[in-house]
Amino acid sequence: MLPHKTIAATASLGLLVFPLLAVAYHQHHAQARADTVGQQPQIYLAQSSAKAKGAPVSVGDTVDMSRVQVVDQPEVYGxxxxxxxxxxxxxxxxxxxxxxxxxxxxxxxxxxx
Known part of the structure; x- marks a missing residue:
């Protein structure tokens, strides 16, 4: 009979502890989400860096095709x-x-x- 009481006691203890762990888990993640509210993601645009370096073109620019060298073998550039x-x-x-x-x-x- 003793093993049945031990199993029952262990199961009862598990039923008491599990909800406490679940509440602590959710509180931790709710706080982590609250810490990031209002923060703006950092976005890096190719055109921003190109303009900053004085590049000849930026994303969105229209280029006269006579100014470009068309790449016929793209594998050369990986x-x-x-x-x-x-x-x-x-x-x-x-x-x-x-x-x-x-x-x-x-x-x-x-x-x-």
Whole structure:
């Protein structure tokens, strides 16, 4: 009979302790969420850094296609095939992804030598 009483006592103790742990867990996470309320996420834009360095183009700029060197072999730059309707090109000293029909710079990938 003693083992049954031990099991019952252990089960009862577990039923008492579990809700306390659950409440403590939820209070901790509620406080962690409350600590981040009102904080603005930090967002880094390629065009911001490019303008800061005096780059020849920024994201969103429209470039005359006569100023660009179209990248025919993207693998040379560690790139795959450009997404449909886009090309990779070099403008000044920047490797960019752009729309060849409009000349709009969609992203600045990196500086090239």
């Amino acid at each position: 790139l795959g095939i450009a997404p449909a309707g886009n090309i990779y090109a070099i403008v000044g000293d920047l490797l960019v992804r752009m729309n060849p029909e409009t000349g709009k710079v969609l992203s600045i990938l990196r500086q090239v030598d």
